[in-house]
Amino acid sequence: MQAAIDKRRQVIDTFKRELIRRLNLPYTTEDLHEDVALLGAGLGLDSLDALEIVLCIENSFGIKIPDENIAVLRSINTVVDFVLAQKAEKEAPQ
């Protein structure tokens, strides 16, 4: 269990730090619950912010989000799921 936690925690921490920095959010990483909605409700980010989040993910993890995949941006946790899944795919033996 601890290995899974550590792996997830690392992605969460990186993403939250970058999100706060890029969007100048008035919160600490501890303030941002992983299930908080990114767009609309919750953090209340708009479509311009969504572009910034996509860039944030690309720059932080080297992973691109397809234009049509808005579902990934539902919450911090759904972004982290996507990043972990993409990393696992890259690391899987061919």
Place this chain on the structure above:
Amino acid sequence: MKASPFHDSFAKKNAVFAQRYGTSVVSKVSDSAAEYHCVRDALALTDVSYMQRFSFPEDKGLDFLDSLCAGNVAKVRFGRMLHTFIADENGHLLADCYVANNDEQFVLLAETIVDAAAFKDLLLSRGAADAGMVDLSESHALLSVDGYKAWAVVKGLFGADVLGLPYLSVERYDFQGEPLALFRAGKTSEFGYYLLAPASKAAPLFDACLAIAAENGGGLCGVEIHNDLRLEGRFFNIFAEGAAVRDPLVLGLQWMIDFGKSEFLGSKAIFARRAAALSHKIIGICTESGAKELVKGTPIYSGPSQVSEVVASCYSQLLSTYVGLAVFPVGIAFAGLQFCLGSERGPAIHTISMPPIMPKSLTVKLDEL
């Protein structure tokens, strides 16, 4: 017990009523699956007149509301709304609120876990009378329209311009010669609108909305299915996890708080808990497909140790499994882990990322319709 201005309209449609914090609410109108699909696939009208509602003149109301609410009321621009909460002196939740800046007045819409009289007493004890508070609870009715096609109702009533209203905004319209406030909000994760109208117009407003709803495959629903829709879409529900936990930090409601404010009701206690760092937080859980129901209060085990218990749950029609919320120690409050329900050898449950569903409304851009 207070009755809603919509009571008779819903009663004629065979609605089942229940009591919640001293107020009559429409519990359900038809079966759960039908109401659920009405919202997810079309739209449904719900009586939300159980929400406490007050207006304040802008000049006096601003400071008063800002001293109460965790969010920053001073930053609410004309025509916009703030989603925040009101806590008690101990920093425990009392109300989940919208504060709207509407044409030289503020409107407070509050879902409270104290009865209406106690909540009003709290406001009065904090100086609401001097702030010019007007209680709209008797004089006005509040109807909620939610669903993938909820926009069709407001477009039918007020014209296509209404589609340009952004999320968390308010606009005034005319309904049969009376002013009506339209709020774009909602907590089902589909499109949502609240219509605040004089109580004298409740019946014709209900009829007009229902006629348009029917043309679009919609109907009526009660608050029971709203509880499920909120949980499935991971919208905060003060009547479920809010009432069970009450600590806004454990509930992950930091986004409703302006930590830059020097003071609001309960701020000292909340700021002290924030400084001490959280020991627990709420996260999503789900059963494996076909598993038995998740029951509130059921303990959750990691090996031989109880680590949590279920604080809210529902059957997810989209996922065909039960989903819920539980408060875990922060060291293990992560999605993707497995625990046991009820006992060390109980059925497996998993912690999950919320929201677990993708609402249809997120795929639609209203201003492009």
